[in-house]
Amino acid sequence: MGQTITEKIFSEHVGKEVKAGEIIRCNIDMVIGNDITTPISIRAFEESGATKLAKPDNFSIVMDHFIPAKDIASANQAKISREFAYKHDLKLFFDEKDMGIEHALLPEKGLVIPGDVIIGADSHTCTHGALGAFATGMGSTDLAFAMITGGNWFRVPESIKVVFTGKPKPYVYGKDLILEIIRQIGVDGALYQTLEFTGDTIQHLDMDDRFSLCNMAIEAGAKSGIVAVDEITKEFLKDKELREEPKYHYSDDDASYVKTIEIDVSKLDPVIAYPHLPSNGKSIRQAVEDDLHVDQVFIGSCTNGRLGDLRIAAEIMKGKRVAKRTRMIVTPATQKILKQAEKEGLIDILIDAGAVVSNPTCGACLGGYMGILGDNERCISTTNRNFVGRMGARTSEIYLANSAVAAASAITGKITDPRDL
Secondary structure: OEOOHHHHHHHHHHOOOOOOOOEEEEEOOEEEEEOOOHHHHHHHHHHOOOOOOOOHHHEEEEOOOOOOOOOHHHHHHHHHHHHHHHHOOOOEEEOHHHOEOHHHHHHHOOOOOOOOEEEEOOHHHHHHHHHOOEEEEOOHHHHHHHHHHOEEEEEOOEEEEEEEEOOOOOOOOHHHHHHHHHHHHOOOOOOOEEEEEEOHHHHHOOHHHHHHHHHHHHHHOOOEEEEOOOHHHHHHHOOOOOOOOOOOOOOOOOEOOOEEEEEEHHHOOOEEEOOOOOOOEEEHHHHHHOOOEOOEEEEOHHHHOOHHHHHHHHHHHOOOOOOOOOEEEEOOOEHHHHHHHHHOOHHHHHHHHOOEEOOOOOOOOOOOOOOOEOOOOEEEEOOOOOOOOOOEOOOOEEEEOOHHHHHHHHHHOEOOOHHHO
16 A cells, blocks of 8 residues: 555655554654743744754744733833844744734745644644645644654644645636535544645646645644645745755555545635634625625635735726725734735735725734724735634624635725626
């Protein structure tokens, strides 16, 4: 029996063939912390008596949730990570001088590469599977163990094979594909399993789409999401100063999967996840019929804050205005994305349309700052979660969508199919 791509990555790391279900100790190629979770890891690290990081060049801290600080508490929280980074002369410490949302910034800098095993104390670490790596979120104490030892324990996950066929319709993107999967299998349909994305549709998805696809694997309960490396991946990596040489792994034809899910993408319309679960997916046509007015539109986050998202939004918004009773917030995922968007004139288009553009931050997505919802307000958002109170008041409503739908909705003031403009 052959191996899946995930089994092959772990086999290469432990030096022997492993299969799904095995418990293994594995070296980790990149450990990722942020300003929210890392202080807990630092406390556990110091309480253990450890004085040195096992692999300091493979440990990164990205300050992205409450940076710049929103209040005294967040400032003091950030201070813990800063002091630790300075004390250990951490090379991969990214603060306000080089800021970005962690799951966009590290791929941009060539710090996560194909064949890696990656962990982060953030559930959306699975984003990096778009590069043909095994990437998953863990707890802060798990992160501390990796900081101390350079590795961690894993149960090699079983895999679900997702086969996408056909060319997507206009305004259908990676976000819609993953929302459709979650709609079909539910928020625990892939519990502790890998969602392996395959099929001829993949060739039509750029890296922005693939990052969105893998980013929300956790919303189906998955341990990870992964896309095998192809020419599109290699083109993305071509201009990066990579941390080390990539290792390409591909599933065998006779690899074992717990199930196979087949989706004809050519028949798929944009998908909207209604409150209060990412699995509560409905067609954009249903949302249009429901006549859902929105108070806020948000485009950003580690799911859809990339350059492609800003291009999509600007194309739709050009020469138009945000509806009178609607506000629009755009958060580029990194400073580099923001600079390129300015160079291309995208930021001017969005601001002229009435949007406010913020610094790179996770703030609005987690209901921290830069876009909090008030009582009974409704938001259409390109983020990844729409739980009760996720972006603010517990009585508010969040509808998840792609960037085109969000931009179109900003213009009309209600959830709108961009094909209707």
